[in-house]
Amino acid sequence: MLRVFVFVFSVLLTGGAALAEERVALVIGNSDYQQFDTLENPRNDALDIAVALRGLGFTVTLETDVTKDRMDAVLRDFGNAAEEADVVLFFYAGHGFQADGRNYLVPADATIRSTADVTTQTADLSRVLNAMERSDGVKLVLLDACRDNPFGAALEQDPRLGKGLARVGTAANFLFAYATQPDNVAYDGTGRNSFFTEALLHHIYTPGQDIAQMMIGVRRDVLAATGGRQIPWENSSLTRRFQFDDGPQTISEESMLYQLAVNAGDPQLLTLYVDRYPAGSHIDEAVAHLQTGTQTRALNLADDADRLWELARRSRMRPLLEVYVERYPQGLNVDEAQRLLASIPRPEDALPGTICQRLATHPRDATAENPGVPFDRLSENALNAIRACSAAAARSPELPHYVALLARATAASGDLRQAVRLYRDAAGRGDLRAMVSLAQLYETGTGVEMDVQAAITLYRTAAEAGSHDAMINLAISLLEGTGGAADSAGAIALLKRASSEGSAKATYNLGVLAQNEQVDAPADALEYFTRAAHDGAREGYLAAAILLDEGRGIDRDPQGAANMLLRGAAEDRGEILGQLTDAADQWSRETIAAVQERLKDAGYYTSTVDGLPGRNFTAALVQWRNGGFVARVLVN
Numbered sequence: 001m002l003r004v005f006v007f008v009f010s011v012l013l014t015g016g017a018a019l020a021e022e023r024v025a026l027v028i029g030n031s032d033y034q035q036f037d038t039l040e041n042p043r044n045d046a047l048d049i050a051v052a053l054r055g056l057g058f059t060v061t062l063e064t065d066v067t068k069d070r071m072d073a074v075l076r077d078f079g080n081a082a083e084e085a086d087v088v089l090f091f092y093a094g095h096g097f098q099a100d101g102r103n104y105l106v107p108a109d110a111t112i113r114s115t116a117d118v119t120t121q122t123a124d125l126s127r128v129l130n131a132m133e134r135s136d137g138v139k140l141v142l143l144d145a146c147r148d149n150p151f152g153a154a155l156e157q158d159p160r161l162g163k164g165l166a167r168v169g170t171a172a173n174f175l176f177a178y179a180t181q182p183d184n185v186a187y188d189g190t191g192r193n194s195f196f197t198e199a200l201l202h203h204i205y206t207p208g209q210d211i212a213q214m215m216i217g218v219r220r221d222v223l224a225a226t227g228g229r230q231i232p233w234e235n236s237s238l239t240r241r242f243q244f245d246d247g248p249q250t251i252s253e254e255s256m257l258y259q260l261a262v263n264a265g266d267p268q269l270l271t272l273y274v275d276r277y278p279a280g281s282h283i284d285e286a287v288a289h290l291q292t293g294t295q296t297r298a299l300n301l302a303d304d305a306d307r308l309w310e311l312a313r314r315s316r317m318r319p320l321l322e323v324y325v326e327r328y329p330q331g332l333n334v335d336e337a338q339r340l341l342a343s344i345p346r347p348e349d350a351l352p353g354t355i356c357q358r359l360a361t362h363p364r365d366a367t368a369e370n371p372g373v374p375f376d377r378l379s380e381n382a383l384n385a386i387r388a389c390s391a392a393a394a395r396s397p398e399l400p401h402y403v404a405l406l407a408r409a410t411a412a413s414g415d416l417r418q419a420v421r422l423y424r425d426a427a428g429r430g431d432l433r434a435m436v437s438l439a440q441l442y443e444t445g446t447g448v449e450m451d452v453q454a455a456i457t458l459y460r461t462a463a464e465a466g467s468h469d470a471m472i473n474l475a476i477s478l479l480e481g482t483g484g485a486a487d488s489a490g491a492i493a494l495l496k497r498a499s500s501e502g503s504a505k506a507t508y509n510l511g512v513l514a515q516n517e518q519v520d521a522p523a524d525a526l527e528y529f530t531r532a533a534h535d536g537a538r539e540g541y542l543a544a545a546i547l548l549d550e551g552r553g554i555d556r557d558p559q560g561a562a563n564m565l566l567r568g569a570a571e572d573r574g575e576i577l578g579q580l581t582d583a584a585d586q587w588s589r590e591t592i593a594a595v596q597e598r599l600k601d602a603g604y605y606t607s608t609v610d611g612l613p614g615r616n617f618t619a620a621l622v623q624w625r626n627g628g629f630v631a632r633v634l635v636n
Contacts, residue, residue: 208249
């Protein structure tokens with residue numbers, strides 16, 4: 001039987017950062033300005049980034065509310081430290097602006113009343129770069145410094161003072177990461193950290209991740225959290241790859257938590273999984289374990305401590321850090337765990353914006369910190385979500401995304417008429433999720449009169465502004481000719497743009513099109529499916545395995561198919577487990593045998609390696625799904 005791919009609509013042990021290289025960082029956060037209103041988050045941003053960098057092997061100089069004189073001394077010392085370093089990093093949070101195309105950072109004691117004060121009262125960013133250029137190594141500049149111009153109406157009209165920061169070009173081996181696009185302003189955030197810094201903190205510990213890939217994740221998270229109002233941006237002249245943590249790539253945090261919990265039979269961790277990932281790949285299994293009361297032991301072994309610590313540090317889940325400190329009070333990493341706990345607010349201290357996002361975020365807007373909430377679960381908690389999002393919208397009127405979240409919560413409560421009004425409000429002010437949701441209502445005639453052209457217009461506007469969901473939905477409309485003539489070239493261009501910006505669904509869909517010879521060549525489908533799986537579309541593992549097993553458009557490779565099947569079996573919703581047990585006749589004996597061989601090497605399969613399914617094979621696959629990726633490394 002020919003297995004087909006369906007279009008999608010809208011190694012493995014953790015390691016530490018490489019410590020052989022000398023890493024130095026200067027981290028500055030200015031919040032308490034003498035002339036301007038206090039910024040809520042820069043000091044917190046600097047403190048939390050400093051904790052993360054120290055945990056990744058950096059020698060960190062942390063400065064907060066730095067004066068002009070202090071800045072001069074700090075930069076002198078930073079240049080001396082950079083001279084011997086392999087990696088040099090500068091992080092700045094606070095006020096920053098451009099004048100005549102040059103970027104300036106604002107010290108806490110700056111007094112700026114005229115354009116003439118700009119050069120005498122601020123720190124030219126070029127001075128920082130000059131200090132960093134004393135290093136021959138990698139140089140990273142992270143600027144969360146694009147807050148709005150603080151100088152008032154008198155200077156706001158001066159044409160020499162630009163909005164946000166200007167793009168910087170310099171010598172080789174620099175990477176500049178900005179909180180938002182050049183010439184735009186960034187938001188200070190509605191929780192402890194800015195949107196940009198929060199995203200950095202949640203991605204910086206991911207092992208085996210190149211910094212360019214990390215920035216794709218950061219950009220995706222900030223775009224989702226702000227409804228498209230803020231889009232981080234970077235430019236790079238790096239001449240080699242750089243990873244904050246160069247350990248082997250691992251499975252997702254979600255699957256790591258599930259495997260750690262079920263492998264130990266730990267009800268506390270299983271409950272955390274259910275609460276954290278209500279639509280997770282392992283949700284049914286986790287609930288079943290809790291309902292049956294299956295329990296073997298609580299975490300207490302040294303290897304459990306290491307796994308728990310790696311997951312807690314990477315995910316920044318406060319409950320995991322608390323479990324680590326409670327169960328391993330003499331643990332190797334307990335001091336760093338305490339520092340992280342000090343930087344992560346308790347749930348009872350959360351502000352309305354944080355609560356609103358936790359209760360009402362769409363799963364397609366999931367971030368590393370917030371997996372999103374399915375509509376049925378939101379319906380069960382709609383009143384609390386409406387209260388939180390109403391408060392968040394009132395507290396941050398400049399962010400229409402809270403109105404979009406309020407609209408989703410209102411729709412979940414059953415008041416579709418009011419939800420449509422709120423969606424229109426948020427969409428009219430530029431929120432991308434509101435545009436996509438409103439387009440879907442027009443497309444289906446739900447709560448509004450059906451209007452396909454209005455839906456297409458909204459999708460197009462949102463796609464141009466950066467919504468990957470809008471790009472995918474518009475691409476499907478163009479392929480099918482919905483609302484007009486079909487436009488395959490336009491559809492493919494949209495999917496390729498979304499894929500290049502990190503959309504796993506778009507990448508998977510390109511794999512489907514490649515298989516159907518609608519884009520590139522069938523041989524390219526394998527790369528698309530593999531990349532989609534790595535970026536989060538777990539169905540890519542099964543699709544890639546089918547290609548390798550059948551040799552569809554490529555040479556047959558049972559060994560490669562087995563690797564994909566086992567990787568996917570640990571992370572998907574159980575489809576691969578079902579395929580290998582209930583539909584094993586669709587797979588070649590060579591591929592089944594290769595899977596058996598790997599399970600045998602891992603200690604889970606004890607029967608004959610014969611390429612035939614059976615009870616022992618199924619049991620080994622279940623064991624693998626429940627813990628193989630925590631404790632074992634695949635044979636490549």
